[in-house]
Amino acid sequence: MIEVRHISKIFGGTRVLDDISVTFEKGKTNLVIGKSGSGKTVLLKSIVGLHEVDEGEILFDDRDFTRMSFKERKSLRKEFGMLFQGAALFDSFTVEENVMYPLDMFTDMSYAEKIERSNFCLHRVDMDGFNSLYPAELSGGMRKRVGIARAITLNPKYLFCDEPNSGLDPQTAIMIDKLIREITEEYNITTIVNTHDMNSVMEIGDKVVFIYEGIKCWEGSREDILNADNRYLNDFVFATNLAKTVKEIQNQRKRSKA
Amino acid sequence: MAMRLFYHLGRYYILISKVFAKPERYWMYYRQTMRELEFQGINSIGIVVIISVFVGAVITIQTNYNIESPLLPRYLIGVGVRDMLLLEFSSTMVALILAGKVGSSIASELGTMRITEQIDALEIMGVNSAGFLILPKVVATMFFFPLLTVLSLIVGMAGGYMTTLLTHVATPQEYVYGLQYVFYPYYFTYALKKMVVFAFLITTISAYHGYYAQGSSLEVGKSSTRAVVHSSVFILMFNLILTKLILG
Numbered sequence: 001m002i003e004v005r006h007i008s009k010i011f012g013g014t015r016v017l018d019d020i021s022v023t024f025e026k027g028k029t030n031l032v033i034g035k036s037g038s039g040k041t042v043l044l045k046s047i048v049g050l051h052e053v054d055e056g057e058i059l060f061d062d063r064d065f066t067r068m069s070f071k072e073r074k075s076l077r078k079e080f081g082m083l084f085q086g087a088a089l090f091d092s093f094t095v096e097e098n099v100m101y102p103l104d105m106f107t108d109m110s111y112a113e114k115i116e117r118s119n120f121c122l123h124r125v126d127m128d129g130f131n132s133l134y135p136a137e138l139s140g141g142m143r144k145r146v147g148i149a150r151a152i153t154l155n156p157k158y159l160f161c162d163e164p165n166s167g168l169d170p171q172t173a174i175m176i177d178k179l180i181r182e183i184t185e186e187y188n189i190t191t192i193v194n195t196h197d198m199n200s201v202m203e204i205g206d207k208v209v210f211i212y213e214g215i216k217c218w219e220g221s222r223e224d225i226l227n228a229d230n231r232y233l234n235d236f237v238f239a240t241n242l243a244k245t246v247k248e249i250q251n252q253r254k255r256s257k258a
Numbered sequence: 259m260a261m262r263l264f265y266h267l268g269r270y271y272i273l274i275s276k277v278f279a280k281p282e283r284y285w286m287y288y289r290q291t292m293r294e295l296e297f298q299g300i301n302s303i304g305i306v307v308i309i310s311v312f313v314g315a316v317i318t319i320q321t322n323y324n325i326e327s328p329l330l331p332r333y334l335i336g337v338g339v340r341d342m343l344l345l346e347f348s349s350t351m352v353a354l355i356l357a358g359k360v361g362s363s364i365a366s367e368l369g370t371m372r373i374t375e376q377i378d379a380l381e382i383m384g385v386n387s388a389g390f391l392i393l394p395k396v397v398a399t400m401f402f403f404p405l406l407t408v409l410s411l412i413v414g415m416a417g418g419y420m421t422t423l424l425t426h427v428a429t430p431q432e433y434v435y436g437l438q439y440v441f442y443p444y445y446f447t448y449a450l451k452k453m454v455v456f457a458f459l460i461t462t463i464s465a466y467h468g469y470y471a472q473g474s475s476l477e478v479g480k481s482s483t484r485a486v487v488h489s490s491v492f493i494l495m496f497n498l499i500l501t502k503l504i505l506g
Contacts, residue, residue: 045378048382050378050381050382073384074384075384076384077381077382077383077384078383078384080382080383080384082379082382084375084378084379085375086374086375088374088375088376088378088379089376090371090376090379091370091371091374091376092293101383102383104283104286105282105283105286105383105385106282106383106384160382
């Protein structure tokens with residue numbers, strides 16, 4: 001479980017995050033949604049410590065990350081797995097070297113054990129047989145899958161995904177979303193996904209947090225999101241035809257039942 | 259202006275202290291160092307050889323042009339080529355060439371890694387990204403660049419020798435005699451010492467510009483240019499300081 005308590009982040013006099021408090025639950029896919037520039041990425045980067053928060057606390061299973069020393073943070077980060085927007089695979093390493101990297105760096109496994117583990121992770125994301133390719137030789141969806149494989153190699157307790165399906169076709173995007181959800185449930189990890197894709201919300205959002213201009217405006221489940229009484233959230237959600245159609249179907253069902 | 263200078267000096271110092279922090283896994287750093295030896299060192303042999311052979315030939319012709327007097331012995335051409343290569347070209351000039359080739363490569367590599375979040379990915383894993391990415395480059399260049407100085411010396415002198423064969427500015431025997439005439443071994447150690455310092459400057463200054471690149475690919479290009487310019491300026495500055503310290 002990750003608890004964010006009253007965090008604020010200021011960049012050059014602008015309050016990018018303002019007094020955000022939220023709890024991300026274990027074994028669930030927690031989605032942070034909002035428009036581009038609303039502060040989602042800053043929130044995620046603040047949680048993982050890439051940005052220092054100006055106010056507030058971040059607790060990982062009751063361990064206060066904001067008060068930790070450099071060494072303690074380094075140690076805790078070994079429990080993190082992160083999938084970046086562009087996958088952030090190391091260009092000069094092959095797929096296999098990318099996935100094996102955390103094992104090389106932090107475990108005393110033998111080479112055979114590392115190969116076995118990396119093959120297992122690549123198999124888990126359906127990327128068997130691509131071990132010797134370089135990231136430049138992969139498609140966007142394949143890179144994201146390798147990114148997930150690298151993120152899960154060390155059996156993380158916390159998984160962070162920043163816009164995991166941006167730039168992907170709808171089919172691949174749904175596949176990535178499902179993969180994230182399956183991994184979250186399979187390993188019982190706390191997953192936070194940043195997205196502005198309503199498809200993802202409907203597919204995998206166990207818990208949804210809506211950020212508007214650096215302020216947490218709403219939180220709830222994907223079932224509640226279509227009936228939420230929040231102007232900013234409604235503007236965001238019903239900007240797509242998908243949500244409008246789902247809402248209409250829900251209303252029709254209610255009327256026919258009545 | 260002064261504040262900006264102190265800001266950059268402070269940030270450079272912080273980066274260097276991270277670079278020389280204890281490595282997480284020595285063998286991973288060793289593996290990276292071997293890769294860097296190839297990327298930054300072996301891949302630079304070609305350009306050093308081409309430039310040195312031509313400069314050796316040109317120095318031979320120019321020295322001949324400057325000692326037209328029949329009173330001056332022809333073997334002085336060999337002496338001139340040797341000393342010019344030893345004292346200035348094979349260390350300082352080769353370092354400036356390497357600042358262009360290696361410096362821009364390091365800055366653009368790290369800059370691209372920064373804007374594509376590869377450096378963030380390392381940090382999130384709990385890896386000292388500055389140490390893992392920069393220390394192997396520093397070790398590889400500080401080891402390999404002095405070897406390039408030696409190579410440049412040999413090839414430059416060979417270029418001069420070929421010129422004597424083709425243009426008859428002096429006989430090859432006179433030229434070789436000149437190369438051996440009143441040789442001060444500490445000129446050689448002076449050139450190597452300078453190159454070790456220049457290698458450190460080129461790598462760390464270029465890495466600094468790449469590591470802290472921000473924004474788009476345009477910014478990576480700019481940081482690469484800044485890396486080459488700043489490395490070159492510092493090479494020339496330290497050339498003066500080291501010359502005064504060692505020879506002065």
